[in-house]
Amino acid sequence: MTVQVVTANRLRDGVIVWLTADLGWSEEFTESRPLRDEAEAKAALEAAGVAVKARLVVGPYLAEVDETPEGLKPNSARERIRASRLPTITPDQGSWTGRIEG
């Protein structure tokens, strides 16, 4: 079985998060809890279900990843973009200028 992780969006602000080893949520993909078999995946989704009920996250799902000597790596274009937490358009290329506090 391929390695999977659980990911979702945070309810309050929509930010992408990953389920961590201690069944918390992190904005860092690299802190994802690797799920190596069906039992682990099932347990992780159950934990995510609790977080949904607790209004922490919405739409949790399992995403396949590659396990490499450097750690977990997302293995699709979609998950790579999500893991980077930003569009691939850098500020100097697009219009966005960073949030201006005000």
Next chain:
Amino acid sequence: MYRYDEFDATFVAERVKQFRGQVERRLAGELGEDEFRPLRLQNGLYLQLHAYMLRIAVPYGVLSSKQLRKLAFIARRYDKGFGHFTTRQNIQFNWPELVDVPDILDHLASVEMHAIQTSGNCIRNVTADHFAGVAPDEIEDPRVWAEIIRQWSTLHPEFAFLPRKFKIAVTGASHDRAAVKFHDIGLKMVKNEAGEIGFEVIVGGGMGRTPAIGPTIRGFLPKQHLLSYLEAVLRVYNLLGRRDNLYKARIKILVAATGTQEFARLVEEEWARIKDGALTLPAEEVARIERYFQPPAYEKLPAISTELETAKRGDATFARWLKANTHAHKVDGYSIVTISLKPEGGAPGDASADQMDLIADLADEYSFKELRVTHHQNLVLPNVRKQDLYALWQRLAAVRLANPNVGFLTDIIACPGLDYCNLANARSIPIAQRLSRRFNDFQRLEEIGELRLNISGCINACGHHHAGNIGILGVDKQGEEFYQITLGGSSKDDSSIGKIIGPAFAIDQVADAVENIVNVYLEKRTGQDERFLETFRRVGIDPFKEKVYGNSQARRPAAE
């Protein structure tokens, strides 16, 4: 411009209050996501890839400077300092937090804007010719009728849960700039033999998975019957449209399955029942709404401005922009200006808060405080005195907003794609960026001439790829991005759906493929006045196919 009446102001205020309560109940756990999702969608709030996205309606693409300034404020205060103008003449914010959205809606309501019916299976924001009211080829101003449709369709209880979303476009001009044949209903103002003005009614066009050019079901509809006829069309669709299959639920599928003639008969039958009833438009009500769209206080100016002629002769860069980005106006001495939101290397349709503020200032100074959003994702200053064009251009050029590429290959339509969108298979914006860099030679763009290139990141076709002379569609191949190219699409009077050239390309191959396609066109055209589309229709797809796939291993298609 139309101003909210008491009814508009009341329902918008009520909706904001309701949504504030719904967000509070969601955060308190009284509403689950399944219950909350349809409520947030009814208020234009999606949950996208990285964050929530708020889609705000710009009714028929008409925007005041005050409204644009408010959008700039929202971009700064609640987003990452920019907004994205869409192919439906709307604006989207890509980064709002759920907890802030009720406040954003309050700010919008203060300038008579909202996000209602920008999502869901209802009648969406009505779109119109972006040159409405100022185009010289206009039979009648379509904004009046778009506004009447807006009032009728807003919170229409019978049509709040249609089989699928429903889009209406209106044009009052002889040249179609509103892509009316690609809408669920397209309305084109026409004159009959008696010289009366009415509507040609086109039903069942669309993009998406099953692109269709809408057939005309009525050649002439007298204006006073507009709403009863629309109601008849919607009622037939609401009753007979499929609800069992998401992909077969749009009206285009019903029209194709029923047959145009039979569909038209069903509509006429229903219409006969309700015609001359409560929906007949009273002349005085139409006149009341027409008064909101009276022309601004134009000055009496000569058709030719000597200041403009002098500036044009003295500055070739300005002359180039003038040729590409300004359009004939119905009033002597005035021009329509398109502000390109397609800078080299930029994201099509994006505008920063600072740019929005500046454009709002320019609208105040030069265009009677009014702007338009185009479905090509540009902004328009509809009423600029010719003698002011040089000064205006200098102001735009200072902030990277004077790209002279309107109507050219780099005036690209692109959806947000996989950089933002939850539904996308592939990114759109990086393809647009690469092409805008590859073709950033204005002499060459002028030589190529009119060429519409549209990019969608998935088959839902928000980037109108089917209607691009060159269309690019992002597809997913085992989690990776590939791009299918179509040729020969058009959304103008000569509407057509692009044909697939062959197997899809990897991201690094797309710009080369487009370059090859353009080179074939340049080789094959009979002269500079034969547009890409005409050459394609004359020579067919084969010469393009041979060049794109046949020349080397390096250009070999990457995936089936």
